[in-house]
Amino acid sequence: MTPDNFFLLATLLFSIGLIGIVSRRNLFVIYMSIELILSSINLLLATFSRLHGDMHGSVMVLLLIAVIAAEAALFLAMIIHLYRLKRTLDSDAFTQLSKRDVL
Amino acid sequence: MLENSIFAILALFLLMGSLGMIIFKQTLFSAISFMLAMLALAGMFALLQNSFLFLAQIMVSVGAVVVLSMLVIVSVNIKEVNLPKEPAKFRWMILSAVLVTPLAMLIYKALTHVHTVFEKTTEDYGSLKMMGATLFHEWVLPFEIVSVLLLAAMVGAIVIGRKEQPYDS
Numbered sequence: 019m020t021p022d023n024f025f026l027l028a029t030l031l032f033s034i035g036l037i038g039i040v041s042r043r044n045l046f047v048i049y050m051s052i053e054l055i056l057s058s059i060n061l062l063l064a065t066f067s068r069l070h071g072d073m074h075g076s077v078m079v080l081l082l083i084a085v086i087a088a089e090a091a092l093f094l095a096m097i098i099h100l101y102r103l104k105r106t107l108d109s110d111a112f113t114q115l116s117k118r119d120v121l
Numbered sequence: 122m123l124e125n126s127i128f129a130i131l132a133l134f135l136l137m138g139s140l141g142m143i144i145f146k147q148t149l150f151s152a153i154s155f156m157l158a159m160l161a162l163a164g165m166f167a168l169l170q171n172s173f174l175f176l177a178q179i180m181v182s183v184g185a186v187v188v189l190s191m192l193v194i195v196s197v198n199i200k201e202v203n204l205p206k207e208p209a210k211f212r213w214m215i216l217s218a219v220l221v222t223p224l225a226m227l228i229y230k231a232l233t234h235v236h237t238v239f240e241k242t243t244e245d246y247g248s249l250k251m252m253g254a255t256l257f258h259e260w261v262l263p264f265e266i267v268s269v270l271l272l273a274a275m276v277g278a279i280v281i282g283r284k285e286q287p288y289d290s
Contacts, residue, residue: 019128019168021239025232027132027165031139033218033225038143040220041213043205046148046194050155053186054139057162060178062232068169069237071246073255079166079174080256083181084267088274090186094193095282101197102284107148108205 024065031058045100045107049093056086128168134161143214146204148194156187171247 031054038051060079067075097107104111138158145151163178207213245251256264 019124019239021235021237022233023128023132024165024169026229027135029225029229029232030136032228033221034136034139034143036221036224037214037217040217041210042143043207044148044151046190047143047151050142050151050190053155054142054158057159057182061162061165064166064169064171064174068171068239068242068246069235071240071242073246073251074259076171076174076247076252077256077260080177080252081260081263081267083177084271087181087186088271090189091278092274092281094189095278098193098197099281101199106203106205107199110205 021065021069024061028058028062028065031055031061043109045097045109048109049090049097052093053086053090056082056089124168127164131161131164131168134158135165146207148199148204149191152187152191152194155190156183159183159187169247170242173247173249173252 035051035053035055035058038054039048042048042051060082063075063079063082065075067073067079100112101107135158138154138156138161141154142151142158145154159178159182163175163183166174166178
């Protein structure tokens, strides 16, 4: 159990989250991938906090957990709103702000 | 030795949970895998001797965020036909994995330049007392900003989530 193992794990989590955002079209999966990326940052900060032996990184993790909670509340409200609009969870269905409908 | 095996088991659960989250088609299964990953992450915090973060992760991320997501998924009650059709899902995944790999290798190389090992920590590392002292001596302003952010998020969620009503009634 060296710091390198934790770094590798955080990198893998970040990559999996990024792959999830790029390759899936389900709104819920995109939301959970964003949370996974934030959680990988949490793991990284906690590892650095343990390396330095002081609590600054841990305090940052605590604040980031609060930000994750706020993001979850907003994102879930947004998903419910979008689902009521079009009765689908497909992220490709929502093109009101893109040029595709205008052209 | 014991720590190493616990780390291996937790890492396995973490990776399996996060991979399952992006692979499953049914949304509820994704949420359950995500909960597994978050629980394993809480175990990682415990391995890093950070008992308070372990509790906070379990209470907030697992207890509030994931359970709230599951409640939303169940209450939205998505039919099979309303799920997005993703015929080329695995092809997209492989393509994006190939694209993400260089970035991940760069991040890992940059991180492992810190050539250090975990040293033995002081007696009260990770305790609630030390956490509170750091939080309220040096991180008071970010703490207050986060509280305002939570208030704004709550108001925003209520406004976005309620049913559409005509404005002049």
